[in-house]
Amino acid sequence: MSTRFASKIMMVTGATSGMGRAVAERLAAEGASVVLTARRKELGDEVAAGIRARGGNALFVPTDVTVESEVAAAVDTAVREFGRLDGAFNNAGGVNSFDPIPEIPADRWTTELEHNLTSVFFSLKHQLPAITAAGGGSIVVNASNLGVVGMPGVAPYVAAKHGVVGLTRAAALEHAAQSVRVNALITGGVDTPLFRETMGATPESAAQIAALHPLGRVSQPAEIAAFATFLLSDEASFVTGAALAVDGGFTAR
Template identity: 40%
Template sequence: MQIRFDNKVVLLTGGGGGIGRASALAFASAGAKVAVTDRDVAAGEETTAQVKALGAEALFIAADVMQAAQVQAMVAQVVAHFGRLDCAFNNAGIEEEHMRLADCEEATFDRIMGVNVKGVWLCMKYQIAQMLAQGGGAIVNTASVAGLVGAPKMSAYSASKHAVIGLTKSAAVEYGRKGIRVNAVCPGVIRTVMLERAVQADPKVAATVAGAHPIGRIGEPDEVAAAVLWLSSDASSFVTGLAHTVDGGLTSI
């Protein structure tokens, strides 16, 4: 089955690279009109340029998902430009800790929860309001396998991703009868900037995490993007409240 998004409008946060960029390009290739957002203007504009190079309509919006006014304005700008909002991929997120819980600084905890939890909550708040007004839509949030199991030396990150899954399931129940589906993707270790930072800190990490996945390798951003597109499409029309793993079997161990 070929998944298409012709004449559909898609909003992605954290679109400046990695899973966000791969998803933006995948949506564009499937016919969508794509709004890319990121705090990193240069990275976001580069993704937008790549989307346009595929022949798709695209818009870049610089936004901090922790700021309610910016998120509200972001959604309003998408609707003003494209006329509606059919799908949203809330992908913006950070991880800044590789330490035991008692060693994590309060400021680090607050920053992780601010972006990963408050950011997703704010995005859904304003996206859902628009989708209610127009009669439906689909939302996908980026959680993590760390939202399904414990993650040593990443307690705040793990807590934030458990919270994303809780927000996802609650919203799915609340708005299912209003034509709004809400799901989450839970990636394993994916070849992104986050992984690059971890490898720079400890070169042994790459081989260790690759071997931890039963499939025997690290995942690619395109593989997560494929799941995001399916969850956003009519092909998954009876799917909501799902925390969908894309983890090479990691959580099956």
């Protein structure tokens, strides 16, 4: 494994399972010190301990990314403990509503946007100044394939993820002069515990979802981690403001 992140300080939100965990472990394996954030303290401590047991450097900070003060405290902790912040993978989010638009209560709409869009705004708001102060770096936001296409029955999630793509592009333009790159991942179905719980609960539904991807399957978290870490690395130094598909051809139709 390379050491392309040696001496880098990276933050990963939603880092306790699935894509977030895979990215955190990949970054640590390539030399980064990783600051992990999520709500579940016991699981977060477990993931951080596993990284340290394999020779990596990891710190878990319990954080609800829908609460701005907690996001600010997590970034402050990263800078205080490691001296700076060089990059971030913002991954927290998920589908919470599966109803037609006329049947969605206002509070469920607000919760979905808070979970998937406002959380990214809070993360960028506090990460960008820290990364700028470090001399530049990279942020990758997981926007999902539903950030660029529609799907019935999940309108709040679709709206939030479209907002994430727009927010990513605005942030990239605002901070390009400070050498901070910001990109969005357009991910298709990914075989994570949350995905299996919400979308692929039965063999029939799992097969239907796999069939939406021209490659005939959903991805593994490690495949997402490989591309996310590329975007976070200096190898992607001329890539910013992009929404890049890692979706098995889902959005190519």
